[in-house]
Amino acid sequence: MSSSSFSLLFIAIFLVSFSQISLSLSSKFFLPSHNDNVEHVISPKKFPITMAEKFIRQLNLFPKHDINIVSSKENIFNNYEEKLFEKKLNLSYIGDSGSTVQDLGHHAGYFPLVHTKSARMFYFFFESRSNKNDPVVIWLTGGPGCSSELALFYENGPFKISDNMSLVWNDYGWDKVSNLIYVDQPTGTGFSYTSDESDIRHDETGVSNDLYDFLQAFFKAHPEYVKNDFYITGESYAGHYIPAFASRVHRGNKNKEGIHINLKGFAIGNGLTNPEIQYKAYTEYALDMKLIDQDDYDNINKLYPQCQKDIKLCANGSEDACLTGFSDCTGIFNRILDIAGNINYYDIRKTCQGSLCYDFSRMDTYLNDNQVKKSLGVPNDIDFVSCSSSVYQAMEMDWMKNLEVPIPPLLEDGINLLIYAGEYDLICNWLGNSNWVHAVQWSGKKGFGAAPSVPFTVDGEEKGIQKSYGPLTFLKVHDAGHMVPMDQPKAALEMLQRWTQGKLS
Incomplete structure (x- = not known):
């Protein structure tokens, strides 16, 4: 097994092969691992669990349970009410928040998902350090099955976890310019839980409906934020979640369902959105970055036609093709790794030390502390599941679906879309993302294609290259x-501040 890494979003992480599947962080995260000897041998109905569990351990994450399914007789909350159960955080923070607001509103809570048997979704909510009129931004980490706390503590949350397990303010937390929400989803991830296995989601319809129900409850409990602009963000496998969620919100607004949500835009960082285009880009990216040579490029490209065929059949409803497509397509990725060797495929500038490419263990330790759980309003019987291989497996039929499909109607109605990608990520590389963005069929396709690429500068230093036309922006981020x-x-x-203020383009 070669070295593995994690991605939120993020950390929030994706693509791997039959032999490689595991979870990734990103928020956003695809969870891959690599084993040359088992490719195309593991049963598609069994492959995700074992590999995902191994991957989680290699990331120095050791959740006590694989998924938060509790016994119904435990009856953790006595009353199943269709409203938020929320409390203000009572945690100590080291340093200066940099805020002019004396009493920052930091909350955590649960929402009983109304269209489930007994699922409860956990979330954090942080009021803006600057102005409560700032946009409301929700963040979704990928996996599928990784907690959004990965992003909260290691990417863009208000604080980070220090060596001595204290919370230290993050000078670049996104709560400096927005009211920020992190959600543990799908059900079974993080602190979210259920007592009925039928509540575990298998597709974007279930995921987006749950998120929409949560938003309705959130804005009902916090009506002072209903008028604020609303943005959906996330990374990695959230490249699937986010378009479906944005479409669900937009449809709810048009149909006058419940509270009108002031949706202004959605942003995907290093995401998996259109597999047919993104898998094709692997070899070109690898060749450009000198991970493979021309002969390798020519040979590996012979695998793509079958991958493409599977994806098209999957789109037409073939479940078998969805599964075989995962194997056939990730075979392309595996072949590149065979040649590239011990690289961190979330950041090809780096190699992994032993089996660890990232260490997120502080998060597990901190969030499973009983005093911390008490402050968050988490029942003692619920443990923090940083990444769930069971949730990952439950979504296996969703992987090869094209989530670019719901995007054109959103663009036509003026909903802003930002696709951004760090230039050194292999697994959800910038080239594949750029290719699918340019291929989107909407009225501004020609205008976007002809638009100039211009520097994205911060304090006079170039930090990326961006391209914009109308509501659509693509940003390639340097040194990331x-x-x-x-x-x-x-x-x-x-990037977030300019985009939400309409100044990025």
């Missing part, structure tokens, strides 16, 4: 891998 807010925190904060 899969988790842009972790690698380039100042530039990421500036």
Whole structure:
């Protein structure tokens, strides 16, 4: 097994092969691992769990449970009410928040998902350090099955966890320019839980409906934020979640369902959105970055036609093709790794030390502390599941779906879209993301294609290259891998602020 890494978003992380599947962080995260000897041998109905569990351990994450499914007789909350159960955080922070607001509103809570048997979604909410009229921004980490606390503590949250397990203010937390929400989803991830396995989601319809129900409850509990601009953000496998969620919110607004949500835009960082285009870009990116040579490029490209065929059949409803497509397509990625060797495929500038490419263990330790859980309003019987291989497996039929499909109607209605990508990420590389963005069929396609690429500068220093037309912006971020807010925190904060203020383009 070669070295593995994690991605939020993020950390929030994705693509791997039959032999490679595991979880990734990103928020955003795809969870891959690599084993040359088992490719195309593991049963598609069994492959994710074992590999995902191994990957989680290699990331120095050791959740006590694989998924938060509790016994119904435990009856953790006595009353199943269709409203938020929320409390203000009572945690100590080291340093100066940099805020002019004396009493910052930091909250955590649960929402009983109304269209489930017994699921409860956990979330954090941080009021802006600057102005409560700032936009409301929600962050979704990928996996599928990784907690958004990965981004909270290691990327763009208000604080980070120090060596002595204290919370230290993050000078570039996104709460400096927004009211910020992090959600543990799908059900079973992080502190979110259920007592009924039927509540575990398998597709974007279930995921987006749960998130929409949560938003309705959130704005009902916090009506002072209903008028604020609202943005959806995230990374990695959230490249699937976010378009579906944005479409669900937009549809709810049009149909006058519940509270009108002031959706202004959605942003995807190093995401997996259109597999057919993004898998094709692997070899070109690898060749450009000198991970493979021309002969390797020619040979590996012979694998793509079958991958493409599977994806098209998957889109037409073939479940078998969705599964075989995962194997056939990630075989392309595996072949590149065979040749490239011990690289961190979330940041190809780096190699992994032993089996660890990132160490997120402080988060597990901190969030499973009983006093911390008490402050968050988490029942003692619930443990923090940093990444769930069961949630990951439950979404296996969703991987090869094209989530670019719901995007054109959103663009046509003026909903802003920002796609950004760190230039040194292999697994959700900038080239594949750029290619699918240029291929989107909307009225501004020609205008976007003809638009100039211009520098993205922060304090006079070039931090990326951006391209914009109408509501669509693509930004390639310099000196960053899969988790842009972790690698380039100042530039990421500036990106968010300009974008939400309409100044990025």
